[in-house]
Amino acid sequence: MNEEQKQQEMGTGGDFEAQLRGLLAEDAYTIRPSSAPYPAIRRQGTVERRRRVAAAGAVLMTLAAVPVGAYALVGGDTGGDTAAPTPSFSATQPTAAPTPAPSASPSGPARPATDGQLLDGITFEQATEGLEKCLAYDRGHQGIKGKTDLGSADGYRIILAMKSTGDSNAPGDGMFVVAVKEKPQQTRLICRIKDGEAQGINTSVGADGPPDAGPVMADINGGKLYQQSFLDRGNWKLPFRWGAIGRAEPSVARVTVSYGDATSQAVLDHGWFVASGVLNQQVSAAPHIKGYDADGELVYDSDQDKGYQKTLP
Template identity: 75%
Template sequence: MNEEKKRQGMGTDGDFEEQLRELLAEDANTIRPAPVPYPAIRRRGTVERRRRVAAAGAALVTLAAMPVGAYALTDGTAGGNTVASTPPVSTTPRTPAKPTPSASPAGPARPATEGQLLNGITFEQAADGLKKCLADDRSRTAGPSGSRMDLGAAEDYRIILAMNSTGDSNAPGDGTYVVAVKEQPKQARLICNVKDGQASGINASVGSDDVPGAGPVMADINGGKLYQQSFLDRGNWKLPFQWGVIGTVKPSVARVTVSYGGAASQAVLDHGWFVASGVLNQQVTMAPRIKGYDADDKLVYDSDKDKYHEKRLP
C-alpha cells in the first residue's frame, strides 16, 4: 500500500513538472521573436520590382505616342525640371491670308496741284463743301417741282479750284467757291458756293460746252461769277478781289496764260481743264484775256480773236 501511494505521489509530481515545462516553453516562445520570414519578403520584393518596371514601360509608351516637339524638357534653373509646352508641328500647308485693302473715305479726287486750293482752304474743307452742295441740290430736286437731273455723288468729281468768294449786292455775304468737274457718264462742271458752313448755291453745267468752230481753248461759259462781281455794283467792287478763270483745253495745248487787270497768270492744266487765279486791287471793265500755246510754244489760241469770248464785262 505504501508503494502504491508512493507511485501515486510521484505521478502527481510528474504531472506538475510536465505542466511547468510546457508553461516555460510557451513563455520562451512568447519572449523570443519568431524567425524572420525571408521567403515571404523576397516574394514581395520581386512583385514590387515587376510592378515598377511595368509602370515605367507604360510611361515610355505614352511619351512615344505624343507628337514630336509636343513637349520639351528643360533643365530648370529655378529648381527641378520644368515642362515647357510648345505648339504642335502641323504638316498641313497654310494659305497665307490676303491683306485687307484699307478702305478710303468716299470723296472727290484732289486737284493736280496744291496751288489750286487758295486762301488757306484745305482739301478736306473743299470736299466737305462739295458734299453739302450736292446734298442740298438733291433735296431740292426730290421735291414735287424738281426737274433737274441728279448731279451724282461727290466721289464722282475732281476738285480743280477752291477760293474765297466775295459777297456783292446780288449775293451778300462772303464765303467759299468750290469748283469740281467729272467726265462720266457725262462731262459736268459745278461751281458750289458755301457760306457760314452751309450750301448757298450751286451752278451746274452738264455736257460739253463745245460750239461749232471753237478753238483749242475755251473759257467756261458760266464761269463769269468767279472773276466778276454783280453788275449792280459796277464801278464799286469790293477790293482786293480774289478771282479765278476756268475752261477746257484740247490735248494739243501745252500752256495757257490769263491776263486780268494788267497782271498775267500762268494757268494750271488739270486733266483737260485749265485753272488760273489772281487778285485784283483795282476796278476793271475788260474781261480776262486768255492765250494758249502748243508744245513748241507757238500761239494757237487768243481770246481776242475768239468770237464766242466776251471781251468786256457787263
C-alpha cells in the same frame, strides 16, 4: 644464378632504368611547359594598342569634317567610343513677314492736280465738305422739272477752291468750290458756301461747245468767279480774289490768263485749265486768255474768239 647471369640481368635493368628516367623527363616537360614567350606577347599588346589609337583618331577626324553640333560622342559600357547622330538646331527661328493691312477703298472726290488750286487757306477736307453740302443742296431741289441728278461726291474732281467776296447781290464773304466729272457725262459745278451752308449752285452738263470752238474754251458761266455783281459796277470790294476756268484740248501745252495788270500761268488739270489771282483795282475788261502748243506756238487767243465776251457787263 652465376655471376655472369647476374651481371647480364643488372645490365638489362640498367638500360630499363635509363629508359624510365628518359620517359619521366619527357612527361615532366609535357606537364610543365616552358615559360611563355614574353617578348612576343608584349609585341602583340603594342600592336593592339596602336590599332585602337588609330581607330579613335579616325573617329575624331570624321567629327572634325562635319558641322559643329551634328554629332556627339557617346561612351559605351565596353569603354569604346562611337559616333551617334543627334539633331541639329538653329540659333534663331525664322520670323514670318508681316501681312500688309488692306488699304482702305478710296472715297470722296479726287484732289486737284496741284495744291495751288486750293487758295486762301482752304484745305482739301474743307473743299470736300463744301462739295458734299452743295450736292445735298441740289438733291433738295430735285422737284424741279428736267433737273439732272448730279450724283455723289466720289465721282468728282475738285479743281478750284477759293474765297468768295460778297457783293450787293450776294452779301457776305464765303468760299467757292469748283468740281468736275467726266462720267457718265461731263459735268461742271460751281457752288458757293457761306456760314457753313450752300447758298447756290451753278452747273453745266455735256461737252458740246459751239461749232467754231477752238482748242481752248472758257467756261460760259465762269464769270461768277472773276466778276462782282453788275449792281456794284465801279464800286467793287477790293482786294478781290478771282478765278478763271475752262476746257483745253490735249494739244494745248500752256495757257495764260491776264486780268487787270497781272498775268497768271494756268494749271492744266485733266482737260481743264484753272487760273487765279487778286485784283487791287476796278476793271472793265474780261480776262484775256491765250493757249500755246508744245512748240510754243499760239493756238488760241480770246481776243480772236467771236463767242467770248471780252468786256464785263
